Amino acid sequence: MLTPAQLSILDNHLRKENWLLNEDLIAELTDHYIQGISERLDQGMEFSVALHDIHTGFGGRKGLLKMEEEYQTQKARRVYAMEWNLVHSFMQGSHWPLSVCLFISLYIVNAFIGQEETIKSGLGVGFFYVSLSVLLNVILSGVFFYRNRREVNYAVRLPSSPVYIIAYGLSMTLLAMNKYLFPKFDLGLSHQIITVLESFLETLCLIYYAAIILSIKNVLINNRSNRLQKAP
Numbered sequence: 001m002l003t004p005a006q007l008s009i010l011d012n013h014l015r016k017e018n019w020l021l022n023e024d025l026i027a028e029l030t031d032h033y034i035q036g037i038s039e040r041l042d043q044g045m046e047f048s049v050a051l052h053d054i055h056t057g058f059g060g061r062k063g064l065l066k067m068e069e070e071y072q073t074q075k076a077r078r079v080y081a082m083e084w085n086l087v088h089s090f091m092q093g094s095h096w097p098l099s100v101c102l103f104i105s106l107y108i109v110n111a112f113i114g115q116e117e118t119i120k121s122g123l124g125v126g127f128f129y130v131s132l133s134v135l136l137n138v139i140l141s142g143v144f145f146y147r148n149r150r151e152v153n154y155a156v157r158l159p160s161s162p163v164y165i166i167a168y169g170l171s172m173t174l175l176a177m178n179k180y181l182f183p184k185f186d187l188g189l190s191h192q193i194i195t196v197l198e199s200f201l202e203t204l205c206l207i208y209y210a211a212i213i214l215s216i217k218n219v220l221i222n223n224r225s226n227r228l229q230k231a232p
Helices: 004-017 023-042 047-057 060-091 096-113 116-122 124-147 152-156 162-180 191-230
Strands: none
Touching: 004 023, 004 047, 023 047, 023 060, 047 060, 060 096, 060 162, 060 191, 096 116, 096 191, 116 124, 116 191, 124 162, 124 191, 162 191
16 A cells, blocks of 8 residues: 555656646546556565556556547547437437427417517527537438448447437428528418427427536536545
């Protein structure tokens, strides 16, 4: 077991000498360092030599910084996957009744209470963000499918909700066509249909934001649990 002074040197080594910032990675690396250094100390190696030996094994500062970059990327991917799994649950899983209730509520507000413009204004930026996220998911699915043409199942496992993506894309397309294309042919959707489509899009937008909030909550809870487990 390392002494408090040695643990302080190790912490300084990771944070200040190697510029690491991610607390979760620092905690994991600290455990690896402690185990490796303890084994080397038992073999008669000096602390400084053992520390340098493990540091070299990780590839030095460049290796640790690359590890932190990859760690952050993998963490972002896990959160992204969690978000889309939650979106899927709101469309086809256990939370779908909540989505139905939300749609009915928004339709009532839009059609009968006259707050259609207020909701549009409030979700204006939200539509832009969700549209980018949906488009990114479609692009990533295409890239994964292209790279893994011989492993179709791998591409299919990419976190997504096809029902959500198709519903969002179709609704947005119909509204865009009604605004820019249909007038050229003296055609147009009825006000009632437009209200239904807009309420549906607003529902999908709020579903995605609910998934983001729940994902952040789950990440915070998991991080807190990990810290409590590692606490002496």
